[in-house]
Amino acid sequence: MSKKSIKDIDLKSKRVLIRADFNVPIDKETGEVSDDTRIRAALPTINHIIDSGGRVILTSHLGRPKGEPDPKYSLRPVAKVLEDLLGRNVAFVEDCVGEGARRVIEAMQDGDVVLLENVRFHAEETKNDRGFAKELASLADIHVNDAFGTAHRAHASNVGVAEFLPSVAGFLMEKEIKMLGKAVHDPEHPYVVILGGAKVSDKIGVITNLLEKADKILIGGAMMFTFLKALGKPIGDSLAEDDKIELSKEIMAEAEKKSVELVLPVDTIIAKEIASGVEKKTVSVDEGIPQGWKGLDIGPETLKLFVSKLEGARTVVWNGPMGVFEIDDFAVGTKKIAQAIAALKDSTTIIGGGDSVAAINKFNLADRVSHVSTGGGASLEMLEGKELPGIASLISEEAGKKNDD
Ligand code: ADP
Ligand code: MG
Numbered sequence: 001m002s003k004k005s006i007k008d009i010d011l012k013s014k015r016v017l018i019r020a021d022f023n024v025p026i027d028k029e030t031g032e033v034s035d036d037t038r039i040r041a042a043l044p045t046i047n048h049i050i051d052s053g054g055r056v057i058l059t060s061h062l063g064r065p066k067g068e069p070d071p072k073y074s075l076r077p078v079a080k081v082l083e084d085l086l087g088r089n090v091a092f093v094e095d096c097v098g099e100g101a102r103r104v105i106e107a108m109q110d111g112d113v114v115l116l117e118n119v120r121f122h123a124e125e126t127k128n129d130r131g132f133a134k135e136l137a138s139l140a141d142i143h144v145n146d147a148f149g150t151a152h153r154a155h156a157s158n159v160g161v162a163e164f165l166p167s168v169a170g171f172l173m174e175k176e177i178k179m180l181g182k183a184v185h186d187p188e189h190p191y192v193v194i195l196g197g198a199k200v201s202d203k204i205g206v207i208t209n210l211l212e213k214a215d216k217i218l219i220g221g222a223m224m225f226t227f228l229k230a231l232g233k234p235i236g237d238s239l240a241e242d243d244k245i246e247l248s249k250e251i252m253a254e255a256e257k258k259s260v261e262l263v264l265p266v267d268t269i270i271a272k273e274i275a276s277g278v279e280k281k282t283v284s285v286d287e288g289i290p291q292g293w294k295g296l297d298i299g300p301e302t303l304k305l306f307v308s309k310l311e312g313a314r315t316v317v318w319n320g321p322m323g324v325f326e327i328d329d330f331a332v333g334t335k336k337i338a339q340a341i342a343a344l345k346d347s348t349t350i351i352g353g354g355d356s357v358a359a360i361n362k363f364n365l366a367d368r369v370s371h372v373s374t375g376g377g378a379s380l381e382m383l384e385g386k387e388l389p390g391i392a393s394l395i396s397e398e399a400g401k402k403n404d405d
Helices: 037-051 076-086 099-106 130-137 171-185 200-210 223-230 242-257 300-310 332-343 354-362 376-383
Strands: 015-019 055-059 090-093 113-116 142-145 167-169 191-195 216-219 261-263 267-271 280-284 294-298 315-319 348-352
Touching (some): 015 037, 037 055, 037 076, 037 171, 076 090, 076 113, 090 099, 099 113, 171 315, 171 348, 191 200, 191 300, 200 223, 200 242, 200 376, 216 300, 223 294, 261 300, 267 300, 294 300, 294 332, 300 332, 315 332, 315 376, 332 348, 348 376
Parallel strands (some): 015 142, 055 113, 142 167, 191 315, 216 261, 315 348
Antiparallel strands (some): 267 280
């Protein structure tokens, strides 16, 4: 799993094509970047290349343009933010390939920074078109992939170019590979996995893969109700997937066989509708949820149970909120679990999944865990044990050859 990173190669006077993740929100009215988190996150990689005397050529996608230029999705506003953050000039080029880009890049000096326009302004990008990848690659000497969020997709700017250029990991990618890779392939035990979120069907791959590695799997979120229904508990109008009941039974049987402790909630917070300020009750799972009510969070006894299961864990992976955390009335379970994870000592704690990451940020606990994964779909696929194309295409550390773990 070890892949080469920018620390392992000579960057002096090299033209370095970085695939960054500048897929940032743009304010519709002002046309400016409204959250620069992802741009800041790219700074260590960019600064390392500048400090090493390399020439920085940045590429990214932004939004989902339809394979043609669309000013709504221009990366130009990112260039401005980058200039402020780096304290140096950033040349913006209106097309990521072609004569314009070539001319600007030919004139670059060591330490210069260029940002190329949205790679998805070309339909060839998402098709991983070989000719387009070759054209992009021809602008540089080295490729740095720092866009973990797109690592589960084989596109031209992250994977295609690696056929023509040596491709190494940037710092963000390196940390994702290290942290998620270890959790999937070589975790320290006891290993506790906490799963929640909306659907069992979204997480089947994660459950089945982690059943092979984890010591305990705690299940909250709406997902719990499919399992509880499979056990014959009344779940009222809670979200459940009837077509996944059999699968839930299989998962429970499999856990038993593998001696993995699969822990389900013992109580739940219920309400008649998903809204703030509505009447709430706590019911035990055995007592069950009456018709007309739905379970929207885990209850206080479940919290105690889950927190006790986390004690002494050396590895914790958390994916999926425990309840409808977007509404404060149903955010207690998610918040308390986040706090319990943050309070663990001597434990590698990893948070993955778009909404789980939003939750940990909402509770200001992101800097109290070992790793907050930046890729929603990509982190899920990692946890499913899949090999991601955007990682497979990186040069391996051992042999210096490609596609070799
Ligand atoms: P992630 O993005 O972290 O992988 P998911 O997308 O699987 O998480 O699930 C997040 C969603 O699950 C949230 O929008 C949350 O409101 C919803 N959710 C969690 N618990 C429940 C519940 N008991 N009933 C309905 N929705 C729930
Ligand atoms: Mg989600």
